[in-house]
Amino acid sequence: MIDSSPVPNRPKAAPRPSSLSGGHPLPEGRDHYTISEVAEVTGLSAHTLRWYERIGLMPHVDRSHTGQRRFRNRDLDWLALVGKLRLTGMPVADMVRYAELVREGEHTFEARQELLEATRRDVRARIEELRDTLAVLDYKIDLYADARRASERF
Amino acid sequence: MIDSSPVPNRPKAAPRPSSLSGGHPLPEGRDHYTISEVAEVTGLSAHTLRWYERIGLMPHVDRSHTGQRRFRNRDLDWLALVGKLRLTGMPVADMVRYAELVREGEHTFEARQELLEATRRDVRARIEELRDTLAVLDYKIDLYADARRASERF
């Protein structure tokens, strides 16, 4: 709900961070998938997947001998992470930056860690904001409940 | 961070839902403010405030004898609520719907309560999502920390 129409039919929940290291509920234990299969499991459209690749948000997807994309499990893992980052409201441009760091190799570990820590701070702050908001909603809802109860009684 | 550049310099925190019923830290205890004063305290731009009014998100703002807006404390209270709802990611169109219900009078109490309860459910779900995301971030950050510690040791 946080942005216009995100993840129309997102898979219901990844129970553990283990979804980052294999274990997708997919057709079979293959390690290559067509774009429509990936669209199916990620809830993203094929258009969006191609667009992700175009803007540099995917770390190089394999192609079949006829040029069609063949996504692999590591791509799905990456998309799972991207999905999480997107939930935090991180702009796509920042995710692209992170993807660039990954492409640049291991000497960017520190920068990546800092980026994730900054994101974690944002997420924590956001949760606090939402808790405040929840308090306001509770307060308002109680007001309406009281008002309606009062008007029924008389 | 959740949308592009929201609330650039939002006032730091309303300690209680009491911010919904008076108690604004404003110039003095007046009950009319110019648009730029309201922009100052809400963190919204004057443009945005006029736009809110145009689309029906403000419940009728008073005007001076020359036609300039004179916001009152109840307008600030309303904007505080709108700010909270906006933090939940509620689309502006839904907030407009809520504003319409308010304008329609007391017979919409039930509808308003339902709308707020639906929003509350969304906020709770969102908090859960963010907690999941936090777990993933913790996991990833630990991975980087371990990797960097290991590379230092050898």
Next chain:
DNA sequence: TAGAACCCTGGAGTGCACTCGAAGCAAGCG
């Protein structure tokens, strides 16, 4: 009373994140 600073309106423009269309190639099926 002049000038700066502020406010008005309607409408156009911006940035983000998709989302779709057009034109064409390739594979599987009855």
Next chain:
DNA sequence: CGCTTGCTTCGAGTGCACTCCAGGGTTCTA
């Protein structure tokens, strides 16, 4: 063999939430 489905690219279109502009009126300060 034709049909359907799915894939490719590039570029244009969409919806949201602002954000800004032009051209003019108003209010405050020196």
